[in-house]
Amino acid sequence: MSDFPSSYDPKLVEDSIYNMWEESGLFNPDTVKGSGDRVQGIGPTSFSVVLPPPNVTGTLHLGHATMLAIEDIMVRYHRMKGDDTVWVPGTDHAAIATQNVVEKKLWKEEKKTRHDLGREKFLKKVDEFVKASKDTIHRQMRKMGASLDWSREAYTLDAPRERAVRTAFKMMYDDELIYRGHRIVNWCTRCQSTLADDEVSYKEEKTKFYYLKYGPVVIGTARPETKFLDKVIIVHPKDKRYESMVGTSFDVEWIDGTVKATVVADESAEMEMGSGAMTITPAHSFTDFALAQKYGFEIHQIINEKGVLTDAAGDMAGMPVAQAREKVIERLQAKGLVDHIDENYVHNLSVCYRCDTPVEPLVSQQWFINVNKNVEVRSRKLEKIVGKKQASLKEMAAAVVRNGAIKIIPKRFDKTYFHWMDNLRDWCISRQIWFGHRIPVWYCHAKEARIQNLESRRKQKGLNSKFKILDSEIGCKPIVSIDTPDGCPSCGNSQLEQDPDTLDTWFSSGLWTFSTLGWPQSVNREQATGNSDLKRFHPTSVLETGYDILFFWVARMILMTTYVLGEVPFETVYLHGLVRDEQGRKMSKSLGNAIDPLIVSEKYGTDAVRLALVVGTTPGNDLKLSEKKIEGYRNFVNKLWNVARYVSSQGPGSRVQGSDIDDSTLYPRRPLDPLSPPERYSISHERPGRISVEPGRRNLKGIYLGRSRRLVRRRLKAPSAKRKAKRIDNAYLIPNTLYHTQTVASVYAVCDRGDLQQDKRDK
RNA sequence: GGGCGCUUAGCUCAGCUGGUUAGAGCGUCUCGUUUACACCGAGAAGGUCUGGGGUUCGAGUCCCUAAGCGCCCACCA
Numbered sequence: 001m002s003d004f005p006s007s008y009d010p011k012l013v014e015d016s017i018y019n020m021w022e023e024s025g026l027f028n029p030d031t032v033k034g035s036g037d038r039v040q041g042i043g044p045t046s047f048s049v050v051l052p053p054p055n056v057t058g059t060l061h062l063g064h065a066t067m068l069a070i071e072d073i074m075v076r077y078h079r080m081k082g083d084d085t086v087w088v089p090g091t092d093h094a095a096i097a098t099q100n101v102v103e104k105k106l107w108k109e110e111k112k113t114r115h116d117l118g119r120e121k122f123l124k125k126v127d128e129f130v131k132a133s134k135d136t137i138h139r140q141m142r143k144m145g146a147s148l149d150w151s152r153e154a155y156t157l158d159a160p161r162e163r164a165v166r167t168a169f170k171m172m173y174d175d176e177l178i179y180r181g182h183r184i185v186n187w188c189t190r191c192q193s194t195l196a197d198d199e200v201s202y203k204e205e206k207t208k209f210y211y212l213k214y215g216p217v218v219i220g221t222a223r224p225e226t227k228f229l230d231k232v233i234i235v236h237p238k239d240k241r242y243e244s245m246v247g248t249s250f251d252v253e254w255i256d257g258t259v260k261a262t263v264v265a266d267e268s269a270e271m272e273m274g275s276g277a278m279t280i281t282p283a284h285s286f287t288d289f290a291l292a293q294k295y296g297f298e299i300h301q302i303i304n305e306k307g308v309l310t311d312a313a314g315d316m317a318g319m320p321v322a323q324a325r326e327k328v329i330e331r332l333q334a335k336g337l338v339d340h341i342d343e344n345y346v347h348n349l350s351v352c353y354r355c356d357t358p359v360e361p362l363v364s365q366q367w368f369i370n371v372n373k374n375v376e377v378r379s380r381k382l383e384k385i386v387g388k389k390q391a392s393l394k395e396m397a398a399a400v401v402r403n404g405a406i407k408i409i410p411k412r413f414d415k416t417y418f419h420w421m422d423n424l425r426d427w428c429i430s431r432q433i434w435f436g437h438r439i440p441v442w443y444c445h446a447k448e449a450r451i452q453n454l455e456s457r458r459k460q461k462g463l464n465s466k467f468k469i470l471d472s473e474i475g476c477k478p479i480v481s482i483d484t485p486d487g488c489p490s491c492g493n494s495q496l497e498q499d500p501d502t503l504d505t506w507f508s509s510g511l512w513t514f515s516t517l518g519w520p521q522s523v524n525r526e527q528a529t530g531n532s533d534l535k536r537f538h539p540t541s542v543l544e545t546g547y548d549i550l551f552f553w554v555a556r557m558i559l560m561t562t563y564v565l566g567e568v569p570f571e572t573v574y575l576h577g578l579v580r581d582e583q584g585r586k587m588s589k590s591l592g593n594a595i596d597p598l599i600v601s602e603k604y605g606t607d608a609v610r611l612a613l614v615v616g617t618t619p620g621n622d623l624k625l626s627e628k629k630i631e632g633y634r635n636f637v638n639k640l641w642n643v644a645r646y647v648s649s650q651g652p653g654s655r656v657q658g659s660d661i662d663d664s665t666l667y668p669r670r671p672l673d674p675l676s677p678p679e680r681y682s683i684s685h686e687r688p689g690r691i692s693v694e695p696g697r698r699n700l701k702g703i704y705l706g707r708s709r710r711l712v713r714r715r716l717k718a719p720s721a722k723r724k725a726k727r728i729d730n731a732y733l734i735p736n737t738l739y740h741t742q743t744v745a746s747v748y749a750v751c752d753r754g755d756l757q758q759d760k761r762d763k
Numbered sequence: 764g765g766g767c768g769c770u771u772a773g774c775u776c777a778g779c780u781g782g783u784u785a786g787a788g789c790g791u792c793u794c795g796u797u798u799a800c801a802c803c804g805a806g807a808a809g810g811u812c813u814g815g816g817g818u819u820c821g822a823g824u825c826c827c828u829a830a831g832c833g834c835c836c837a838c839c840a
Binding site: 234275420629631634635 | 765766767768769774775776777787788789798799800802803833834835836837838839840
C-alpha cells in the first residue's frame with residue numbers, strides 16, 4: 001500500500017512503465033512469437049499497421065497524438081487478442097518543408113543561403129537538423145505511450161527506402177510510365193520548385209482588371225506583364241461580334257512595337273467574360289498552354305524561375321513581375337491602348353500552400369508519371385478486381401476501392417476519392433530542391449563533348465563537317481539505375497552527371513507500406529516461420545490517418561502499391577478528423593489556441609489526454625477539444641486508480657470476490673501479458689461508430705468495463721436491454737486505451753464488484 | 764460551377780440495418796461524505812430530435828423540400 005498514493009500521479013509511473021514494456025520486447029512481434037508458453041495464444045492472423053510518418057520538420061501536435069492513440073488502441077487490442085501484430089514507426093523527410101526550415105535557420109543564424117554553402121554542405125546541415133528532430137519526435141511518441149516496434153523503425157530517406165524508391169522508379173521508367181517532358185507547371189518562385197496541383201491553394205484577392213486595346217478588339221487581362229508576345233486572339237465561335245474576324249491576321253500596335261495577330265475561334269473563350277475576346281500567353285497560363293498545344297502556337301517564356309521578366313520583355317528584362325505590371329500599363333497608357341481599368345476585380349489568386357507566395361505557371365522540363373497509360377496488371381487477384389489484364393494506374397487505384405478490396409471509413413469519402421482519382425492528371429514528380437531522393441537518372445555527355453570537340457577542331461582547320469550529325473547520336477541515352485552506375489554502358493565514359501532534381505516527397509511515402517516491410521529485398525527477419533515481413537504483414541490491415549491527407553498520401557499509396565505489387569497497400573482506411581479548439585477553430589500557433597499534447601500530458605497524464613482525444617469521436621468528424629475535457633478524463637483515470645487501490649487494500653493474496661483477479665495483477669511489476677485480452681472491443685475498423693464509454697463520477701455505474709459478463713447478461717435480460725447492452729459492448733475499448741495506469745485489472749474487479757452491489761440493491 | 768457533411772438536453776456529442784417511456788459526459792440544482800477516491804458519492808431537473816411535406820401499423824432514423832452553418836474539389840483571360 002505504501003507505494004500506492006491516494007491519487008494517481010502519472011509522473012511516478014508513466015516513463016518507467018513504458019521502459020518496462022519496451023525492454024520486454026513485447027512491441028516486437030518476433031519477441032512475442034519467440035517467447036514460448038507465455039504467448040502460446042498467438043494465432044495465424046496477422047495485424048499490421050504502419051504509422052503515418054510524422055514530418056521531421058517539427059514536434060508532435062494533437063493530430064499526431066490522436067493518430068497515436070487510435071492506432072495504439074487497435075494495435076494493443078490485436079496484440080492482446082493473440083494476433084501476430086506489428087506497428088511500424090517512422091518519420092518522413094518532407095522534402096520541401098524541411099529544406100525550408102533549414103534554409104530559414106541558416107539565414108537567421110549565419111546570414112547564408114543554401115547556394116552559399118553548396119549542395120553537399122547544405123545537405124549535411126539538413127541531416128544534422130533531421131537527426132535532432134527525429135530524436136525529439138521519438139521521445140514524444142514514447143511519451144504518448146505508443147507501443148511501436150522500434151526495431152523496425154524507418155525513415156523515408158534512409159538507405160533501404162532509397163533502394164525502394166530507385167527500384168520503383170526504374171520499374172516505372174522501364175514500363176514507360178515515367179517520362180520527361182515540357183509542361184506547364186505551378187512554380188513557386190520562393191521555394192524554387194514546382195508544386196503539385198494539390199499543393200496550390202487559392203486566396204481571394206482584389207486586383208485591377210485591365211481592358212486593353214489590341215488592334216480592333218478589346219481584351220481583358222489581370223496580368224498585362226505577361227502579354228509582350230501575345231499573338232493570338234481567341235473568341236468564341238458563336239460570338240457574333242467577332243464572327244467576321246475569325247481566321248484573319250493583322251498587325252497590331254503593342255507593348256514593344258507591332259506584332260502580327262491572328263484571330264482563332266475556340267469554345268474555351270467565354271462570351272460573357274470581359275470583352276469576350278482574349279489573347280493567350282501559353283507559357284504562363286494552364287488554359288492557354290492547352291490551347292497552344294491544341295493549335296500549335298508558339299510558346300515564349302516571359303517570366304523566369306525567379307519571377308522576373310526574360311529577354312522577351314525587351315528593355316524590361318530583369319524586372320520583377322509586380323513592377324513590370326505597372327510599367328507595361330504606363331507604356332500602354334502612353335500609347336493610348338488602355339481602354340479602361342476595373343479597380344474592383346475579385347479573383348482567386350493561386351498561392352503556394354507552404355509559403356503563401358503567388359504561384360507562377362511556367363513551362364519547364366519535369367519528370368512525370370503517366371497515370372493514363374496501360375500497363376500489365378501484376379497479379380491475378382488484382383486482374384480480377386480491375387477486370388482486365390492491362391490497366392492504367394488510375395483505373396487500378398479506383399478499382400480496388402470500388403470493388404471493396406479497400407474499405408474507406410467513413411464511407412462517404414469513397415465519393416471524393418473517386419472524383420479525385422477520375423480527374424487525376426499526370427503526376428509531376430520532380431522537384432528543384434536539394435533535399436530528397438535524387439532522381440536516379442544519369443546523363444553521359446561524352447559523345448556530345450567529343451563531337452563538339454571534333455567540330456571545333458574542324459573549324460580551326462577551316463574544314464566543314466562532311467557528315468550531318470544525327471540527333472540520336474548526340475549524347476548517350478540517359479541511364480536509369482538502381483545502383484549508381486560506374487560508367488556509361490554505351491560509351492564507357494565514367495564521367496556521368498546525375499539529374500540535379502529530387503523526387504516529390506510523396507513518391508517515397510507512396511511506397512511506405514511495403515518499403516518499410518523489406519521490399520524490395522524482402523528481408524528474412526523472422527526465422528521461426530521463414531516468412532519475410534512483406535509476406536507476413538502486407539497488405540497491412542489498417543491505415544489510420546487524418547482525412548486531410550486522403551489525396552496527398554492515401555491515394556498515392558494506393559496508386560503506387562497496386563502498380564508495384566499488384567496488391568492493395570491496406571485493407572481498411574480509417575480516417576480521423578481534425579482536432580479543433582473549443583470554438584471549432586483550427587488550432588494554430590499564430591492563433592495561440594494550440595494545445596501542446598506534451599504539456600497537457602505532463603499536467604494531466606497521458607491516459608487523460610488519450611482518452612480525451614478518443615472518447616466521443618467518430619471517424620471523419622472533427623473533434624472539439626478543451627483542456628476541460630482532458631481534466632475530466634484525468635478525474636476518470638484517477639477514479640480507476642483508486643478502484644485499484646481499494647481492491648488491493650483488501651489484504652495481501654486476497655482474491656476479489658466474483659473475479660479471477662488477485663492483488664498481484666493490480667499493480668503489476670511486469671508488462672501486461674498479451675495473453676489476457678479483453679474479450680470484446682468497439683473501436684475498430686470493423687465496426688465504426690462513436691466510442692462511447694461513459695465514465696461516470698458515479699462510483700461504478702456507467703463504467704461497465706472489462707469482462708463483467710454477468711453484468712452484461714443480466715442487463716440483456718432486463719426489458720429494453722438492447723440498447724444498454726450495446727453500450728456495454730462499446731465499453732470494452734477501455735482496457736486498451738489505458739496503457740499506463742495498468743488499472744485494467746482493477747477495472748475488471750470493480751465491475752464484478754459493482755455487479756454484486758447492483759444485485760444486492762435490486763433485491 | 765460540382766460534390767460532401769452537419770443541425771438531437773444550457774454546452775460537447777452518441778443514437779448502426781426504422782420498433783416499446785430518446786442516451787452519455789460536462790454544467791446546473793438537492794442531499795450526503797472527509798480512512799479507496801473532493802481529481803468524491805447518491806439523486807434530480809432539463810429535449811414538440813432546425814422548419815415543412817411524404818412513405819409506414821410505427822420515423823431522430825427512409826424519401827422530398829426549405830433555411831442556417833461548415834468542409835472539399837474545380838475554375839476564374
